[in-house]
Amino acid sequence: MTEQPPAADAFAGPIKVLVPCGSLGAGVRESEIAYGIAEGAHVIASDAGSTDSGAAYLALGKSKNSRGAVKRDLEILMRAQAEHGIPIIIGTSGQAGGDLNLQWTREIVEEVASELGTAPRIALIHCEQDKATIKRLNAAGRIQPLPPLGPLEDEAIDQCEHIVAALGVEHFIAALEGGADIILGGRSTDTAVLACYPIWKGAPWGPAWHAGKTGECGVQCSVNPTLGSGVMLTVKADGFEVAPLSDDNRCSVHSVSAHMLYENTDPFRLAEPGGVLDVTRARYTQKDERTVSVSGSEWEPGPYSMKLEGASAGRYQTMMLVGIRNPEVLNDIENFHDKLLAALYERTRKSFPAEALGEFHISLRMYGWNGIDGKPVPAGTPPPPEIGMIFVATADTQELANAIAHACNPYFFHYPNVMNKEIPSYGFMLSPADVPCGQFFEFRLNHIVALDDPFELVRIEYVDLASRPAAAQKEAVHG
């Protein structure tokens, strides 16, 4: 059942959420954490990922931020956690929040705990889904598409390497109830990670969710996001306040209200597990030089649902790059592109039997001309001084994509724009010149699943470092 927002008068007082950074591993600043703790932070909360950087991280179970960077940030936060006894909440662990991403993060946390000599109680909130479960829920009519996708097909489920369901506040609150010192969430809505603690303490849901949305990217909601890394969110009975953790930075009414626009299609209504945050009637005021106060944020409870994300691995690619500044090419650039591309397709078809090639693809991308979208440039655009031309071959295997690049290599590096002249050599920077790129990755799911019980697809695992035998702890320290 969906929980109803508790009455605001049951709320004991302001809750301060220290948001150390926009994404764990982005660079937590020790001075900002010290400042936030001195200001009375009740909890440290941050997400550790996003879909923004592409589907590879979910499909492969890899982190985008390096292990060293994540470990460094965790060292700072876990030292503060141990010294001050406030919990750490991390969402979308390891960039994508699948079980592999979660396990990767867990190992770093355990390593840091060993090195610090601390023994936190860790909650791991798993939200990776097996395909049979998703198919069963789909067959039962409980999965609905979000635009622009259509109804979910079993084929799309089968294409996914990993599928996750984005966590809401209920899951984090259960881990807080379970006494966790450090919560590592699987894929989570960015907002839920920051909203959960104030809601657990009885804060009104509208301001808590809106504060979460505002702080989701750390210092991004400030006037100068290059100054510092984090923000403090103070959730109160009648609204919330936000200020940067770095004292030379400030939040303004514009910087805070404009953040609702960020990476959203609707700046007023944000769908979350179990309801919608509506900020249509929110009022923003400058409380002091550095702090913005927000009131009027509303939460509309609705049927409980979680958003599904699934990532597939596609075919393999190999690329090559040349720099071109021959005037005869640049003065006739579109023709050159078309002639070269046709020649590369012909060369490839002649080099391999059709049944071995399968459905291959070649594209040429002219950086310095129209590399970003490949569309015609406005009429009358003068020739560029030079272009970087990237060749991309796509095929069923890495070996085949490499072989296509090898076959095309002499044409791509030496194709003349005017025949019967000396063969040119374009500027290539690498030898071997071909760069295997691996697979490309795509998100396949953009669907929500209706749930009577928020925990139907979620499993919380507790790891008590404190309860480990001393020998095991010693081994971990020295191992």
Add this chain to the structure above:
Amino acid sequence: MVKLRDVCHEIRSKNAGPFWVTFDIFFDGPASFTRYHDDPALSAESFARLYGADASMVKRIPVDDLSMIKISYPRTSPQGGMVERDMHSGQQYVPLLDVELAD
């Protein structure tokens, strides 16, 4: 003719999840916002022409308090797919800078 860049202080584009692109068009004040935010150059049809968007799927949400309009459409090719060239869609706003507004 006035170009969009002449009446705005910021125009930006960004992915909004893996399936949508969103454009934030901040006018240089309430007067320009009132005068231009419903201009045909910023219509769904214009986005279909400029970007190959499906006009019936284009979302337009004006935000009066910020003198801006948010316009979004589903990506025409999936993020990270075979022909990806702008993973964050962060360069997609540029063709908008020079669209001409009815005066």
